[in-house]
Amino acid sequence: xxxxxxxxxxxxxxxxxxxxxxxxxxxxxxxxxxxxxxxxxxxxxxxxxxxxxxxxxxxxxxxxxxxxxxxxxxxxxxxxxxxxxxxxxxxxxxxxxxxxxxxxxxxxxxxxxxxxxxxxxxxxxxxxxxxxxxxxxxxxxxxxxxxxxxxxxxxxxxxxxxxxxxxxxxxxxxxxxxxxxxxxxxxxxxxxxxxxxxxxxxxxxxxxxxxxxxxxxxxxxxxxxxxxxxxxxxxxxxxxxxxxxxxxxxxxxxxxxxxxxxxxxxxxxxxxxxxxxxxxxxxxxx
Numbered sequence: 408x409x410x411x412x413x414x415x416x417x418x419x420x421x422x423x424x425x426x427x428x429x430x431x432x433x434x435x436x437x438x439x440x441x442x443x444x445x446x447x448x449x450x451x452x453x454x455x456x457x458x459x460x461x462x463x464x465x466x467x468x469x470x471x472x473x474x475x476x477x478x479x480x481x482x483x484x485x486x487x488x489x490x491x492x493x494x495x496x497x498x499x500x501x502x503x504x505x506x507x508x509x510x511x512x513x514x515x516x517x518x519x520x521x522x523x524x525x526x527x528x529x530x531x532x533x534x535x536x537x538x539x540x541x542x543x544x545x546x547x548x549x550x551x552x553x554x555x556x557x558x559x560x561x562x563x564x565x566x567x568x569x570x571x572x573x574x575x576x577x578x579x580x581x582x583x584x585x586x587x588x589x590x591x592x593x594x595x596x597x598x599x600x601x602x603x604x605x606x607x608x609x610x611x612x613x614x615x616x617x618x619x620x621x622x623x624x625x626x627x628x629x630x631x632x633x634x635x636x637x638x639x640x641x642x643x644x645x646x647x648x649x650x651x652x653x654x655x656x657x658x659x660x661x662x663x664x665x666x667x668x669x670x671x672x673x674x675x676x677x678x679x680x681x682x683x684x685x686x687x688x689x690x691x692x693x
Contacts, residue, residue, distance in 0.1 A: 518554020525606030
């Protein structure tokens with residue numbers, strides 16, 4: 408198995424979080440390769456960045472509408488991609504403990520979309536920015552990761568992360584801290600970028616706030632785009648007793664699931680017993 412086949416195999420069998428990380432790293436490396444060729448051929452611009460970055464000017468965006476998503480996979484600085492991928496790795500893996508892989512991808516892509524939308528609107532309507540839309544572009548996964556972080560922090564705000572030299576910190580403290588950092592830096596050089604981060608964060612918050620009975624209703628319509636409906640089996644005979652017993656079992660299982668989720672919300676996933684974790688895993692497969 409050569410290197411390319413090995414990479415394909417690893418990507419195919421990786422989880423959704425790792426796949427997103429691989430895509431971001433691949434684009435990051437391509438940017439540096441094109442920078443090298445640009446230097447050798449004395450090109451003043453990087454065609455890959457121009458092709459994938461989101462322009463602030465609305466007229467330019469109309470010519471490149473795909474950029475409202477592709478900018479979320481584009482980085483040009485090592486520190487920028489490192490910070491985003493660290494958040495994506497830790498928070499993304501926590502996210503899929505409670506939701507599905509498709510839901511995480513939905514958060515990432517729609518967080519990126521709404522962050523980009525806020526970016527474009529800001530440069531076309533805020534007086535402080537309307538004079539500079541032609542020279543500004545947006546890139547980076549921050550809006551997507553902000554949506555994931557704020558979304559899961561809204562769902563399990565009391566979950567605690569153990570941070571070296573600090574100790575246990577509640578998830579919603581971390582989310583609020585990063586949001587405040589963005590707000591404070593709005594008057595700086597990367598105004599549009601920080602506004603885009605806030606757009607992704609707001610999306611994540613309101614997305615989860617739309618939840619009902621511990622289920623994100625809005626996911627139902629989106630997930631239909633990714634999965635086929637199972638064909639209904641024709642029922643010939645029905646037993647009233649079996650149906651009643653099945654309904655009772657489902658009710659009991661749901662009550663136990665609710666109790667476990669409440670425990671997670673208050674104390675964190677690690678406080679569950681082995682039997683509780685196994686039960687929650689089995690119910691997630693049903």
